[in-house]
Amino acid sequence: MQMTVVEAVDLALARALSEDDNVVVLGEDVGRNGGVFRATVGLRERFGPRRVIDTPLAENLIAGVAVGMATQGLRPVAEIQFIGFMYAALEHLVSHAARLRNRTRGRITCPLTLRMPFGGGIHAPEHHSESTEALLTHIPGLKVLAVSSPQTAYGLLLAAIRDPDPVIVLEPERLYRSLKAEVPDDGQALPIGQCLTWREGDDVTLVSWGAAVQDCLQAAELLAADNISAEVIDVASLRPLDMATIVESVRHTGRCVIVHEACRTGGFGGEIAAQLVELAFADLLTAPRRVTAPDVIVPYLKLEPHYLPGVADIVAAVSDIMESS
Amino acid sequence: MSIFHLPDLGEGLADATVVRWHVQAGDDVRAEQLLVSVETDKAIVDIPSPQSGHVEALLAREGQVVPTHAPLVRFADQASVSTDAGSVVGHLPQQEARLSPQGFLIGRHRHTEARLQQTRARRESRAGVAGADVRFEGGEPLDPMRRAMAEHMARAHREIVPVTIHDEALIMLPDVRALMVLLVKALVAASRAEPSLNAWYDGDRQYRKLHDAVHVGIAVDTVHGLYVPVLHHAEQLSAEEMARRIDELKQMAQERRLTASQQAGATLTLSNFGSVAGRFATPLVMPPQVAILGTGHLCDVTTVAGDSRKQLPLSLTVDHRAVTGGEAARFLSVVMATLSAG
Numbered sequence: 001m002q003m004t005v006v007e008a009v010d011l012a013l014a015r016a017l018s019e020d021d022n023v024v025v026l027g028e029d030v031g032r033n034g035g036v037f038r039a040t041v042g043l044r045e046r047f048g049p050r051r052v053i054d055t056p057l058a059e060n061l062i063a064g065v066a067v068g069m070a071t072q073g074l075r076p077v078a079e080i081q082f083i084g085f086m087y088a089a090l091e092h093l094v095s096h097a098a099r100l101r102n103r104t105r106g107r108i109t110c111p112l113t114l115r116m117p118f119g120g121g122i123h124a125p126e127h128h129s130e131s132t133e134a135l136l137t138h139i140p141g142l143k144v145l146a147v148s149s150p151q152t153a154y155g156l157l158l159a160a161i162r163d164p165d166p167v168i169v170l171e172p173e174r175l176y177r178s179l180k181a182e183v184p185d186d187g188q189a190l191p192i193g194q195c196l197t198w199r200e201g202d203d204v205t206l207v208s209w210g211a212a213v214q215d216c217l218q219a220a221e222l223l224a225a226d227n228i229s230a231e232v233i234d235v236a237s238l239r240p241l242d243m244a245t246i247v248e249s250v251r252h253t254g255r256c257v258i259v260h261e262a263c264r265t266g267g268f269g270g271e272i273a274a275q276l277v278e279l280a281f282a283d284l285l286t287a288p289r290r291v292t293a294p295d296v297i298v299p300y301l302k303l304e305p306h307y308l309p310g311v312a313d314i315v316a317a318v319s320d321i322m323e324s325s
Numbered sequence: 326m327s328i329f330h331l332p333d334l335g336e337g338l339a340d341a342t343v344v345r346w347h348v349q350a351g352d353d354v355r356a357e358q359l360l361v362s363v364e365t366d367k368a369i370v371d372i373p374s375p376q377s378g379h380v381e382a383l384l385a386r387e388g389q390v391v392p393t394h395a396p397l398v399r400f401a402d403q404a405s406v407s408t409d410a411g412s413v414v415g416h417l418p419q420q421e422a423r424l425s426p427q428g429f430l431i432g433r434h435r436h437t438e439a440r441l442q443q444t445r446a447r448r449e450s451r452a453g454v455a456g457a458d459v460r461f462e463g464g465e466p467l468d469p470m471r472r473a474m475a476e477h478m479a480r481a482h483r484e485i486v487p488v489t490i491h492d493e494a495l496i497m498l499p500d501v502r503a504l505m506v507l508l509v510k511a512l513v514a515a516s517r518a519e520p521s522l523n524a525w526y527d528g529d530r531q532y533r534k535l536h537d538a539v540h541v542g543i544a545v546d547t548v549h550g551l552y553v554p555v556l557h558h559a560e561q562l563s564a565e566e567m568a569r570r571i572d573e574l575k576q577m578a579q580e581r582r583l584t585a586s587q588q589a590g591a592t593l594t595l596s597n598f599g600s601v602a603g604r605f606a607t608p609l610v611m612p613p614q615v616a617i618l619g620t621g622h623l624c625d626v627t628t629v630a631g632d633s634r635k636q637l638p639l640s641l642t643v644d645h646r647a648v649t650g651g652e653a654a655r656f657l658s659v660v661m662a663t664l665s666a667g
Contacts, residue, residue, distance in 0.1 A: 006411075038411035124415030125368055151428060177410055178418040196429040202447075234429065245433050252444040254451060283448060301368070301415075 001183065006176040008153040008183045009039040009115070013077060015187055016161045017047045023161060024069060026053040027062055027079030027115075036081045037117060037176055063089035063114070067097050070112040070166070077161055083118035083170065084127035090135070097166040098141030113160040114168045118146075119211050119261045120308050121174030123301035129173070130298055131210070131262035136168050137239045137271070143167040143192060144238040148213035150181040152236060155190030162189055172211035179214070193237045195245035201231035204318050205249040207272060208259040209235040212309070216259055219314035228322055238268055246272065247280045254285035255325060257317050259309060264292040286325035291317045328384075329375055329398040331391050332409055334365055340392045341365050343385045352380045357419050360398065363391070371416045376400065438480070470550040481609045484528060485644040489607045490653055494664040495626070495634045504637075505543070505597065506567045508620060511663035512593055513539045513560045519656040523592050525613035526647035533647055534613075542591030542611070543571065545578040546601070552578040553611075555591045599623065604638040615644040616653070618660065637664065 003011065016023045025043055027035070031054040034041035044052040055062050059080055066076040080086045086093075093114070100110045120129030136144045145160055145167060147153040153171065160167035190196075198213065199220050206216040213234045220230040231249050235241065250256045256276055258269035273288040291309045299307050331341060341363035348354055348361075360374045379401035385391045410417050467475060496507070516523035516539050525534045539560045542553040554574035559567065577583045596608050599621035608619040621638030639660065643653040 034409075034411065036411055037417070038409055041409075122415035122417055123368065123371075128414055173415070174418055176417050191431060194432040196431055198429045200430075242432065248433055248444075252440075252447060254447070283451075285451065 001185070002180045003150055003183050004177045004180055005147060005150050005153045005171065006037055006039050008150040009147075009157060009171065010041055010043070011183065011185055012154045012157040012161075013040060013043055014046065015185060016075075016077065016158060017043065017051060019187065020075060020161075022073060023075045023077060024051050024053065025077045025079070026055055026065065028055055028057050028081055030054060030079050035079065037173070039115070039171075039176075040079070058088075059085050060088040060091070063092035063097070066112045066114070067092050067100075067110060070097070070110045071100060071108050075111050075113070075161060077113040077115065080114060080116045082124075082128045082130070082173075083116045083132055084130040086114075086116055086132075089114075093136075093142065093166065093168075094139050098139050101165060102141065109164050110166050111164050112166050113157070113163075114166070115157070116168065116170055117173045117176070118170045119172040119174060120298055120304055121211065123304065124173075125300065126298075129304070131260065131293070133170055133209075133238060134262060134266055134268045137268050141166070142239065144170070145192065146170045146209035146236060146238060147172060148175070148196075148210055148234045148236065149179060150183045152190060152196065152234070154183050154185075155188060156192075156236065158187065159189035159192050163192060167192070170210060175211045175214060190236070193240040193242055195242045196234040196236045197231065197245070197249070198234055199230065199232040201229035201253065203229045203253055203322065204255040204257060205231045205233060205246065205253045206257050206259060206314065206318075207233045207235060207246055207269075209238060209268075210261065212259045212261055215309070215311050216314060218311045219318070222311065222315050223318055226319070228318060230318065235272075241272070241275075243272075243275050243279060246276065250276060250280050251283045254283060255318075255321055256284070256288040257291060257314065257321065258288060259291045259314055261293055261308060263295045264290065265295050267292055286321050289317050289321055326381065327376075327378075327400045328396045329360075329400065330394050331363070331397050332372070333393055333411075334363075334370055338365050338393060340390050341370065342390050343387050344369060345387060346383055348374075348380055348383075350380055350382050354378065354380055365414075368414050369416075370414075372397075373419055374398075442476075468550075474551055477611060478609060481611055484612050485610050486646050487607065487610060487642050488645045488650065488653065489640055489642040490650075490657055491605050491641075492639050492657055492661060494637045494639060494661040496637050496664050497634055497667050501600065502568055502572070504620075504623075505571050505595075506564050507664060507667070508595055508597070508618070509541050509556060509559050509567055509571075510564070511660040512541055512595065512618065514663045515656045515659040516560075516593065518659040519652050521648055521652045522616040522643060522656045524615050524647065525592065526615050526644060527613055528646060536592045538592065540590050540592045542588075542594040542614075543574065544594065544596040544598075545575050546598075547579050547581075549581055552583060552588065553591065553594065554578055554583050554587050555589065557590065593617070596620070599638065606640045608640055608642045610642050610644045612644075615647040616656070617642050 030040040031044040031052050062078050066078040069076040097110045100108050119131050145156045160169045208216045216232045220232050223230050258272050260269050269290045276288050291313050293307050344362045344364050346361050347359045354374045356377045357373045361372050381399040381401045384396045520535045523536050538558050541556045541559045545552045594617040596619045604621035606619045608617040610617050619640040624636045626636045641657045
């Protein structure tokens with residue numbers, strides 16, 4: 001069936017709730033209201049208020065309750081309405097969820113899933129358009145996945161829920177309803193720790209995640225008209241990171257452009273660039289290039305188009321490195 | 326006629342102010358076309374049309390505060406149900422694009438031999454190792470037969486670690502046809518004595534498979550190129566059957582009638598290059614096989630004992646990743662003993 005990203009999330013949640021009685025959905029407005037983006041529509045009606053739980057407006061509480069549930073045999077799927085509101089929840093994620101397995105020598109694990117919309121492009125006010133995924137990828141013990149399409153929304157969310165450890169699933173706001181694709185409700189999870197290659201090419205490797213993957217695909221289409229053949233890799237799993245696929249691709253193309261919506265300094269693109277230089281230095285025809293947002297706070301909607309890296313920026317970066325190498 | 330009501334813009338906002346209409350009464354609109362911008366507590370929200378149709382009337386003025394679920398637009402046509410996009414803030418773009426249906430490949434999809442070869446060629450040309458200096462004007466592309474040979478041999482040369490040992494067997498020989506049968510028998514006997522040469526090896530996984538059956542690949546030189554038909558289950562065949570099957574396979578190779586299955590599954594290879602000329606060689610092992618026996622040009626010799634025999638030069642190459650030098654030598658000694666015993 002053709003569906004949007006938000007419908008695919010809803011479908012995966014319904015699948016997980018019906019497959020495993022220990023799965024519980026919780027968050028602000030996820031029950032009666034169906035979720036701020038309508039990603040949990042119909043779940044409370046179908047599975048009842050004990051399994052689809054409306055919480056107070058308190059991210060600290062949501063994360064703490066989720067950790068508690070996870071340690072006691074449940075599989076909570078918590079929603080933070082926007083990644084910009086996760087900072088109050090970080091204490092529980094970093095100090096407890098991520099390290100319970102280690103702390104208890106494997107006696108207690110923490111199979112919680114935390115869904116968070118992230119990224120800009122929806123003309124929202126402050127706090128609602130951030131891409132601070134690098135705060136999470138820095139933490140040992142957390143897994144971080146990023147959705148780029150309806151298919152990966154379904155497959156990655158199921159993988160997260162079934163994983164025995166805490167997994168963060170980032171969902172790009174601007175893609176929620178702007179794409180449709182065929183998503184069979186077959187219960188098939190995608191593997192965690194594997195890149196996804198959306199387009200194969202020979203001249204340059206475009207590496208991205210989240211909504212930027214779709215920008216890279218559009219850029220690849222434009223570049224093809226210029227006889228530049230771009231491979232488009234969706235990292236999908238930022239941590240654990242599948243460098244093998246990226247290295248193999250860059251061995252082939254010799255060039256790499258990394259695209260992310262997060263601001264530049266300390267962004268996850270820097271980690272990929274560093275590893276590329278360590279692992280594939282001899283195969284690089286030119287230094288890896290980053291296309292990112294600038295190092296400023298995400299602006300309001302009028303300046304947002306100037307802030308977000310777009311298709312034109314990707315095409316320009318690729319053209320530039322093709323000329324110089 | 327149908328009425329479009331101000332949707333719940335999320336989080337149960339009570340109302341919104343109409344900032345600007347983007348359509349007028351009398352307009353024909355498409356589904357998802359921008360209808361009206363309203364202002365909520367937090368932001369301007371653009372509301373798209375829930376349906377295609379004819380706008381009969383706008384039911385609110387610009388600047389007017391409209392309660393959630395109050396009528397906003399009257400359409401002339403039958404309504405379809407509007408999509409509730411949610412979101413307390415911002416505007417979600419609606420289905421601007423569709424994904425390409427082909428989807429994605431998971432993980433290290435490039436790890437196929439063809440792709441790796443392509444990558445290797447690109448890297449070598451980048452490094453200036455190959456490419457420009459071997460290019461020349463004119464010529465023609467290889468036919469499929471020669472292209473397959475080039476690829477197989479390059480792969481064999483790249484992957485295996487070859488060691489070749491040479492020796493000569495003294496044989497009493499009725500005719501050349503009998504020589505092939507004798508050689509196959511010798512390979513079967515040697516495989517029984519030293520099974521590690523009648524084996525396959527996968528270097529990537531470091532897996533070895535020893536075979537009970539002996540499937541002998543027989544290199545056949547033709548005007549079309551090199552073929553290696555396989556004499557399957559040589560260990561079960563009588564000398565007569567062997568001779569007949571070998572003749573058949575050679576004939577089919579000459580006539581280019583070999584099927585794929587007749588050229589697959591060899592566990593050992595035999596190359597009788599000496600029927601033309603040449604005494605010794607360094608034959609190439611074809612992965613996943615680990616051994617190949619080459620036989621050189623026959624010479625007449627007279628032994629000290631005075632009987633007339635022929636001397637058959639032997640060249641045995643093994644893949645030293647999977648076969649030890651001792652195993653290779655023992656294998657060759659059984660081959661020689663079987664040949665000499667006739």
